[in-house]
Amino acid sequence: MSTRASDAxxxxxxxxxxARALGAAIEKVTREIGRDPVSVxxxxxxxEQAIARFGxxxxxxxxxxxIMGPGCPxxxxxxxxxxxxxxxxxxxxxxxxxxxMLRVPGSAGSxxxxxAAGARVDVVxxxxxxxxxxxxxxxxxxxxxxxxxxxAVATAAEILxxxxxxxxxxxAHKYIPPVMEIVAEMPGSRVEGFLxxxxxxxxxxxxxxxPFVERHRLPVVVAGFEPLDILxxxxxxxxxxxxxxxxxxxxxxxxxxxxxxxxxxxxLWKVFRPLGGRWRGIAHVPNGNLRLQDSWAHLDAxxxxxxxxxxxxxxxAPSLVQQCICGEIMSGRQSPTSCKLFGKECQPETPxxxxxxxxxxxxxxxxxxxxxxxxxxxxxxxxx
Amino acid sequence: MCLGVPGRVIEVDGLVATVDFWGLRKQVRLDVVxxxxxxxxxxxxxxxxxxxxxxASEAEDTLALYAELLAKEAPDDLMAADVRGELDAAPRGKx
Numbered sequence: 315m316s317t318r319a320s321d322a323x324x325x326x327x328x329x330x331x332x333a334r335a336l337g338a339a340i341e342k343v344t345r346e347i348g349r350d351p352v353s354v355x356x357x358x359x360x361x362e363q364a365i366a367r368f369g370x371x372x373x374x375x376x377x378x379x380x381i382m383g384p385g386c387p388x389x390x391x392x393x394x395x396x397x398x399x400x401x402x403x404x405x406x407x408x409x410x411x412x413x414x415m416l417r418v419p420g421s422a423g424s425x426x427x428x429x430a431a432g433a434r435v436d437v438v439x440x441x442x443x444x445x446x447x448x449x450x451x452x453x454x455x456x457x458x459x460x461x462x463x464x465x466a467v468a469t470a471a472e473i474l475x476x477x478x479x480x481x482x483x484x485x486a487h488k489y490i491p492p493v494m495e496i497v498a499e500m501p502g503s504r505v506e507g508f509l510x511x512x513x514x515x516x517x518x519x520x521x522x523x524x525p526f527v528e529r530h531r532l533p534v535v536v537a538g539f540e541p542l543d544i545l546x547x548x549x550x551x552x553x554x555x556x557x558x559x560x561x562x563x564x565x566x567x568x569x570x571x572x573x574x575x576x577x578x579x580x581x582l583w584k585v586f587r588p589l590g591g592r593w594r595g596i597a598h599v600p601n602g603n604l605r606l607q608d609s610w611a612h613l614d615a616x617x618x619x620x621x622x623x624x625x626x627x628x629x630x631a632p633s634l635v636q637q638c639i640c641g642e643i644m645s646g647r648q649s650p651t652s653c654k655l656f657g658k659e660c661q662p663e664t665p666x667x668x669x670x671x672x673x674x675x676x677x678x679x680x681x682x683x684x685x686x687x688x689x690x691x692x693x694x695x696x697x698x
Numbered sequence: 699m700c701l702g703v704p705g706r707v708i709e710v711d712g713l714v715a716t717v718d719f720w721g722l723r724k725q726v727r728l729d730v731v732x733x734x735x736x737x738x739x740x741x742x743x744x745x746x747x748x749x750x751x752x753x754a755s756e757a758e759d760t761l762a763l764y765a766e767l768l769a770k771e772a773p774d775d776l777m778a779a780d781v782r783g784e785l786d787a788a789p790r791g792k793x
Contacts, residue, residue, distance in 0.1 A: 360701040363777040364763075413783070440745035440787035442727065461745075464702070468747045471729035513702040516742060516750050539701065540763050568756035569702070569742055571732075575750060578730040673776040682776050 329542070336545035337373035343552040344378045351379040353504040354551055355497065355646050357490055358385040358511030359674020360539055366683040368541045379504075380548065381646040382679075384493050385511060387461045388414040388672035389644060390593040395486040396420035397623040398616070399458045402484065403433035404626070407619060408451075409484075410436040410444035411458035414672040417665060419635065422626040425458075441472045441483075448481035456615045460486045463517045466604050467578040470585035473606075473613055484615040487604035489588055490514050491522050496597050497645055498530045505646060507533040507551045509544070512566045517582070519574025520564040531560045538566040585610060594668060595641020634659055640667035643676050650677040657681060701777075702742040702749055703764055703784045704757060707735055708791075715748065716791040717741060720768055724788035746787040 344352050356362065362382040365371060374380055384390050397420040403409045409425065416426040416437065429435040434453075438444045441457050448455035459469045466487040473483065494508060510523060515536045523534040533554035537547025547565050554561055564570050588601035606614040615621070637655055642648040650656045650669070660666040662678055669675035705717040705724070715735055717726045728735055731748040735741060740757035741748035767778040 360777070360780070363780070367775070367777050439783050440747075442746045442789075443787070464744050464749065467730045467749065468727075468745045471727065471747060475729065513742070513744065513749070516702065568752060569750055575730065575732040577732055578749060581730055673780050679776060682774060 332542055333373060333545060336542065336549055337375075340373070340378065340545065340549050340552055341375035343549065343556050344375045347552065347556045350377040351504070352377055352506060352552065352555060353379040353381060353646075354507045354509060354548065354555075355381045355383040355505045356385065356509040356511070356537075357383040357494065358509075358514070359672070359679070360513070361385065361509065361511060361537070361544060362676060362679050363674065364539050364541065364544060366679050370541055370544060373545065374548070378548070378552065380509075381505070381649075382644075382676045383497055383505075383508075383646050384593060384596055384644045385490075386644070386669065386672050386674040386676070387465070387488055388412070388418055389640065389668040389675045390488060390493075390596060391415070391418060391460055391486045391668070392592045392594045393419075393421050394592075394623065395484075396424065397422070397626055398484060398621050399425055399456075399486075400428050401621050401623045401626055402456055402615065402619060403428040403435050404431070405619070405622065406433075407615075408434040408436065408447070408453050408455045409458050410438045410447055410455055412439070412460060413437045414674075415458060415460055417671045418668045419665070419671075420626070441469050445472055445477045445481055448478045452480060454480050454482070454619075456482050456484050456619075458484045458486065460488075462488055462490050462511075462514050463582060463604075464514045466586060467517055467575075467582050470578075470581040473585050473610055474581055477613065482613050482615040482618050483606065485586070485603075485605055487586065488593065488599075489602055489604055491518065491526065492588070492601045493593060493596070493599050494523075494526055494534075495530070496599050496602075498526075498532060500597075500645060500647075502647070505532070506555050507535070509547050509551060510534050510536045512536060512538045512543075512569055515564075515566070515570045515574065517575050517578050519572055520562050520570055521572045522574065523562045527560045527562050533560045534562045536562070536564045536566050536570050538569065594644075596645050634666045638667035640669040640677070643669055650680045653677070701780055701784065702744040703781055704740055704742050704752060704761055706757075707737050707739045707741060709737055710735055715741070717743065717748070717788070719785055720765060722785060723791035724785060725791045726788050743788065744784065746789075
């Protein structure tokens with residue numbers, strides 16, 4: 315990758331003039347809509363990271379509310395799912411999972427707590443490393459799988475490839491399209507359009523959102539992760555809101571096609587089936603969970619082991635958890651700064667809720683990049 | 699965890715490609731990629747798997763963000779850490 319290529323892209327995607335022009339256009343269109351606020355939602359931790367890291371909220375007009383929805387797969391892993399992983403580890407099974415999962419609290423502690431108490435918990439960066447661990451030992455190794463469809467296709471590929479006999483999967487994989495329905499239908503939802511996550515849509519294709527748009531009459535724009543990608547996506551989104559034309563538009567064609575990655579979809583649905591289940595703090599999401607098909611029962615940790623979650627319930631849940639509003643934050647009804655625990659009792663080192671644990675959690679992102687990234691308010695004070 | 703990272707294919711051996719990420723060579727699996735991959739192609743990668751072949755003419759548009767994230771050693775940069783985690787997911791490739 316030549317420096318020249320990077321420089322060219324740098325200019326194209328970071329051009330401050332272009333950013334200002336996009337910001338001005340977003341402001342104009344938002345004003346023409348005439349409502350305050352106009353609320354739009356994105357469903358991707360990486361989008362929130364980019365928005366916060368590059369200070370993009372400073373470029374949004376005050377009347378445009380850009381909310382992060384349930385876009386952090388670790389955060390929406392429900393307490394009973396964490397309990398299953400913790401129970402397995404406490405039962406003496408070796409559990410491999412992503413680093414972010416370690417400190418996500420279950421009803422009685424996290425995987426990190428189980429490890430501190432002597433359980434075998436390995437951190438891996440991907441399922442292939444968990445399979446390698448299994449190949450090196452005779453012990454049972456369970457991969458505690460989390461992530462959206464983007465990540466689930468890797469799990470599917472390893473299962474189809476044929477892992478060793480002592481390997482199985484505890485799937486907490488989630489499927490994004492159904493949760494958009496839930497958020498759109500929530501009583502009091504102000505969301506007028508969605509910015510869809512570029513890399514999840516790489517798998518599903520932009521067409522997966524068409525039935526949603528048809529049903530809810532809300533526009534969906536697929537966008538990439540460069541600052542100008544996000545600004546361009548938001549501009550198109552507010553234009554569609556202004557015009558009252560609910561459509562799916564793909565502004566990330568270099569990575570997303572209409573039909574998506576068909577080879578990956580075929581493998582995904584060969585291994586997984588969608589099943590309803592709770593997303594932490596949000597709701598029961600019909601078809602929102604990805605579980606192993608019956609034909610892969612022999613690789614399903616839920617069927618291979620008698621997972622005794624009830625044995626965990628003798629431990630009392632910490633009382634602070636009752637005050638955590640992660641669910642309202644992930645469904646876009648509250649922001650981290652409305653939580654009284656945020657930055658006080660709840661910090662990255664001592665998280666109360668899952669949103670403060672994961673690098674893609676709204677609370678963690680806001681805490682890391684300055685807590686309250688609504689820089690436009692700072693600007694408003696100095697501009698009379 | 700929903701962020702893919704682009705890289706350039708150096709060599710293809712069955713379902714495994716050696717991919718260059720800013721000088722770092724990694725083995726990436728090709729089980730789920732959407733199109734045949736050849737040396738010189740760019741691919742978008744996630745947790746050790748290529749998930750899309752990026753048209754070469756458009757690849758450079760995708761690279762700058764990651765170059766910037768990887769250029770600086772900022773330990774508390776969550777987004778940069780996620781990109782490094784993505785690279786750690788793939789085993790080291792032939793150099």
